[in-house]
Amino acid sequence: MITPNGENEFLYELHVEIEEELIIAEAGHPDEEVWQPVTEWLYDPTDVEREKIALRGLRDAVKVLEDGSRPPSPTP
Secondary structure (H helix, E strand, C coil), rough: CCCCCCCHHHHHHHHHHHHHHHHHHHHHCCCHHHCCCCCHCCCCCCHHHHHHHHHHHHHHHHHHHHEEEEEEECCC
């Protein structure tokens, strides 16, 4: 991760927020909930996994933008 410098400050802050959300999501233990009756679940473990996957995708996209390496534009 690079340090902020004017132009990339927004991306840096976004990256930090995504990392924090990912840490929170990974700190939970949805696999422990599976053994309880569905009516006692606080959240669906599948939804937690989807959220983690989405956060990782966002994090990777922000890294690409921070690095300035964008895929070439398609030619019409």
